[in-house]
Amino acid sequence: MQFLLPAIQKLNKKYSISLDIVGEGPLLNDLIYLCEELNIVTEVKFLGVKSPTWLAKNTSDYSALVAPFCVSSNGDRDTGPVVLKEAMASGIPVLTTELMGAKEIVNDSVGFKCEPSSIGGLERILTEFCDLSPYERYAKGLNAKKLVTKKFDANSQAKKLSNWIQTV
Numbered sequence: 001m002q003f004l005l006p007a008i009q010k011l012n013k014k015y016s017i018s019l020d021i022v023g024e025g026p027l028l029n030d031l032i033y034l035c036e037e038l039n040i041v042t043e044v045k046f047l048g049v050k051s052p053t054w055l056a057k058n059t060s061d062y063s064a065l066v067a068p069f070c071v072s073s074n075g076d077r078d079t080g081p082v083v084l085k086e087a088m089a090s091g092i093p094v095l096t097t098e099l100m101g102a103k104e105i106v107n108d109s110v111g112f113k114c115e116p117s118s119i120g121g122l123e124r125i126l127t128e129f130c131d132l133s134p135y136e137r138y139a140k141g142l143n144a145k146k147l148v149t150k151k152f153d154a155n156s157q158a159k160k161l162s163n164w165i166q167t168v
Helices: 004-011 028-038 052-061 081-089 119-130 134-151 154-167
Strands: 019-022 044-048 065-067 094-097 111-114
Touching (some): 004 028, 004 119, 028 044, 052 081, 081 134, 111 119
Parallel strands (some): 019 044, 065 094, 094 111
């Protein structure tokens, strides 16, 4: 988020971008402070922890999921591919970084990717998304739902796991 928030601040001169952040963690107060420093407190809402039921019910109401995965200074990594698949299953496009499994899950038909830890990269993919027509956004969401249903359903994942186990 520390890379996404400055990107939003830079782009808000041209686009009306709002961001809802779901969850809490050790960086919450730092992110709130960063929003204040960047003067984007009206554009960013911190929703706190939400239940899986809330997420399932509300995800499809959003324009996109933005998941700016990165590696922290201590080497910790986001474990984000599941959240990407969940958003895609809800029929919304995803904007993310080329970290871990995200680069295998997200393609140009379902969203946008950029390099991790890059304010400029996030600016670029946010601009590309904002410049899409409503129909193009809808089409990316529809493609996302089709892709995750086809490639990442429980049966196909179980078959892949079974094949991996059999080769060991």
